[in-house]
Amino acid sequence: MQTRDPTGWMRTEYETLVAQSLDWRPRVLQGPSAPRSTVDGKEVVMLASNNYLNLSTHxxxxxxxxxxxxxxxxxxxxxxxxxxxxxxxxxxxxxxxxxxxxxxxxxxxxxxxxxxxxxxxxxxxxxxxxxxxxxxxxxxxxxxxxxxxxxxxxxxxxxxxxxxxxxxxxxxxxxxxxxxxxxxxxxxxxxxxxxxxxxxxxxxxxxxxxxxxxxxxxxxxxxxxxxxxxxxxxxxxxxxxxxxxxxxxxxxxxxxxxxxxxxxxxxxxxxxxxxxxxxxxxxxxxxxxxxxEPRHVKKLWSNTKYFKKRLKSMGFDIGQSETPITPVMLGDSALAQQFSKRLFEEGVFAVPIVYPMVAKDRARIRNIVTAGLKRKDLDDALAAYEKIGKELRVVS
Ligand SMILES: Cc1ncc(COP(=O)(O)O)c(C=O)c1O
The missing domain is CATH 3.40.640.10 (Type I PLP-dependent aspartate aminotransferase-like (Major domain))
Known part of the structure; x- marks a missing residue:
């Protein structure tokens, strides 16, 4: 009689990922990917999408x-x-x-x-x-x-x-x-x-x-x-x-x-x-x-420059970025996850990038600036960064 469990290994593998906090639990986008989006029932400033020019809703x-x-x-x-x-x-x-x-x-x-x-x-x-x-x-x-x-x-x-x-x-x-x-x-x-x-x-x-x-x-x-x-x-x-x-x-x-x-x-x-x-x-x-409509690319860059400059002036390490992809380097995976969770609570959606996507000591929040973000959206996100950065002792 065959005793092998042909699919049980999947659960074991999955449980290992969960135990290491390495499993994906994608949040739910309820409507268009936009500068202000509804995610998991909450309105958030979108800093997680690759929709750089917001053309998906053009x-x-x-x-x-x-x-x-x-x-x-x-x-x-x-x-x-x-x-x-x-x-x-x-x-x-x-x-x-x-x-x-x-x-x-x-x-x-x-x-x-x-x-x-x-x-x-x-x-x-x-x-x-x-x-x-x-x-x-x-x-x-x-x-x-x-x-x-x-x-x-x-x-x-x-x-x-x-x-x-x-x-x-x-x-x-x-x-x-x-x-x-x-x-x-x-x-x-x-x-x-x-x-x-x-x-x-x-x-x-x-x-x-x-x-x-x-x-x-x-x-x-x-x-x-x-x-x-x-x-x-x-x-x-x-x-x-x-x-x-x-x-x-x-x-x-x-x-x-x-x-x-x-x-x-x-x-x-x-x-x-x-x-x-x-x-x-x-x-x-x-x-x-x-x-x-060249204005979208121009706006993307003016938003990017503003966001990067403000983050740097608050004392965050934004790595080697030269583009709208703006990491906030945190090092530790648990800290990155905690930071992202707090950002979401404060109305900002930016995902933590942790091992194995990056090296174990290179965890970060990845922000992606888009053209459609208004100055108020960026300022709201920056205010959340400042508050949580101090709360979690990432900046002083
Ligand atoms: C550098 C790079 N190449 C290729 C891809 C894959 O593109 P697509 O989403 O069209 O499959 C991605 C998307 O994550 C990417 O970042």
Whole structure:
């Protein structure tokens, strides 16, 4: 008689997470993601969303979704390679390519699907892949699916990257360098110009994940490659609509060759259902807004500068951030959790980032400033920070 419990281990694993306070208990957003949102029945200043430009509630973006349901229905009926290749998808890809000033783009279900599907097709047996130690989890998963030799270089350390490139250069065929443009936990920016220089020197392919750069950095929010004026040197730009563009879906942008290759090889593109008409139409509208209403990016930066300056003047450590992602470094996980709980009680929603997302002694609250926050929203949040910072003896 079989005595094995086939699923009991899940409960044990879960209980271990709970005992270590490492389990996720997502709060509930009751309505739109907005500068003032209703979360778990309470009105809060939203400092936890990636909706940098608040486009998820922009009238044009919402209208586009409604119209597309009328004209195209709710779903596309198939994966794209078979019968789900909508005119809307192609229009969106043309718009992405034009916005990013690239030859072509390919739209994926998500940025994660782009990284997980494409990276394993860009480097294989006999090739070498170079990845920043703090790259996003979707890059890590994509890298794990390759048969290429992996070299993990120190965070943003161009000298270390050069060292491993030199070491690998004579032994491998293709070389592929992958980096986040903006690092999502610290808000710091990769030295993409220097990385691009090295890529050129070694004849390596350069892949930049711009998930947190687009809509934020560069001319009109065109992203990190535009910020460093190296668009032509970045061979693959991965982006997402789930952050500044306020919708959902990922893409890769680059040459026609890249699009043709990615379309024929990426299993997450070939074998997964496609984005709905409403989502696709909203993405097109979001690009439209970005191209025609530059005020959102400007406001994002003026809010960011104000918030950072005030936090610093109160004595908080905001780490190495150069973007609207503003960590308040607290060190200890329990303190970060306690701080976030108190912020919520005071009407501010900002999540604690703790181990294993960051090192055990690098726990922090991650604040994300958005364009739609009014001065009063920021001042209310800052007042809560000051009060709790003193209460928990983080600042004096
Ligand atoms: C750097 C980075 N890359 C990729 C992704 C995945 O993007 P998406 O939400 O479109 O799957 C994220 C989102 O968390 C991210 O921060």
């Amino acid at each position: 009238p044009k973006v919402k209208r586009a979704a409604r119209e597309a349901v009328k004209t195209h229905g709710a779903g596309s009926g198939s994966v794209r390679p078979i019968a789900g290749n909508l005119d809307l998808h192609l229009e969106l890809e043309r718009r992405i390519a034009r916005f990013k000033r690239r030859e072509a783009a390919l739209y994926f279900m998500s940025g994660f699907a782009g990284n997980a599907g494409l990276i394993p097709q860009l480097a294989g047996e006999g090739d070498a892949l170079f990845t920043d130690e703090l790259n996003h989890g979707s890059i890590i998963d994509g890298v794990r699916l390759t048969k290429a030799q992996r070299f993990i270089y120190k965070h943003k350390d161009v000298a270390d990257l050069e060292r491993v490139l030199r070491e690998a250069d004579p032994m491998f065929k293709k070389l592929l360098i992958i980096s986040d443009g903006v690092f999502s936990m610290d808000g710091d920016v990769a030295p993409v110009d220097q990385i691009a220089k090295l890529a050129e020197e070694f004849g390596a392919m350069l892949y930049i994940d711009d998930a947190h750069g687009e809509g934020v950095l560069g001319e009109g929010g065109r992203g990190v490659a535009s910020h460093f004026h190296v668009e032509e040197k970045v061979h693959v730009e991965l982006g997402t609509f789930s952050k500044a563009l306020g919708v959902v879906g990922g893409y890769v942008a680059g040459s026609n060759d890249l699009r043709n290759y990615a379309l024929n090889k990426s299993r997450t593109w070939l074998l997964s259902g496609t984005s709905t008409p409403s989502t696709t139409a909203s993405c097109i509208a979001a690009i439209d807004v970005l191209e025609t």
